[in-house]
Amino acid sequence: MPFILGVDIGGTDIKLGIVDDSAAAAPFSREIVSGTIPTRAGEGPELAAARVRAWCEERDAAPAAAGIACAGLIDGARGILHVSPNLAGWIDVPLRALFERELGVPAAVENDANAAAYGEWRAGAGRGLRSFVCLTLGTGVGGGIVLDGSLYRGATGFAGEIGHTVILADGPPCACGSRGCLEALIGAPAITRRARELYGAREGTPAGSGSIGSVADLARAAAAGDEIASRVFEETGRFLGVALANVVHILAPEAIVVGGGVAGAGEILFGPARETLRRCVMDASMAEVRIVPAELGNRAAVLGSALLARAEAGGAR
């Protein structure tokens, strides 16, 4: 099965990739054709699937299987998307059946963070590991778990929602309906909102904070010595550290692979996170868990979903 299609459906764009899984791509599978098309979620999943088929036809790509990833609660075993924060109106969509009908090949459906974890496992920073957790820090906070040599989905298929573990009881509201979730504290919008609140409360013009539009702006301000920016990252790192300690206490993984735009802030975030992790774990040895950067960037879910589809079609996981 040399060529497989990977599809990562986001709120704005659908990322597509044809993945070469033949011996020629050894030692690691890789994307040989990459593309992006608009999602236009309001037009519904059927038309989105039709646009994916058109993209393949335009490139004369005839994949042998297709992997579909998107954010939300997904029952991979039954191939159903229950609900997605990014795709309004896509409720209880039989995504697998829909794509199989449209593309005429076997399809696999998976949560995007789980697909990213699988991609990092097979072709990225998780290569060779048997148990690790993959965290994606961006607008949302995604989590995926590889446990004892397989992707762990739990009884419902919804396992790995580390972004919605509660870090601060009665904390700020989260998009999921709960409060104080990791995502509501360290998702990019939460970080920039806290920074703006602090700048707003301070008199005078904040040094280096001319326009805090993004986490990258804030990281630059912190690097330039801005006190408020540094304080925000310190606090964000502490929240992340609590989450890492929880993960270590529950799963004791070999490593935690961290990716996503917010992770680009680097040591100003991970320094306080490691410090908090050390303080929160029962035994110092537990804080020795390796925290390693993800390798596949924002293509992890494309590659991972394709490789999952290959594994499912081949009867192996």
Ligand SMILES: [Zn+2]
């Ligand atoms: Zn939440």
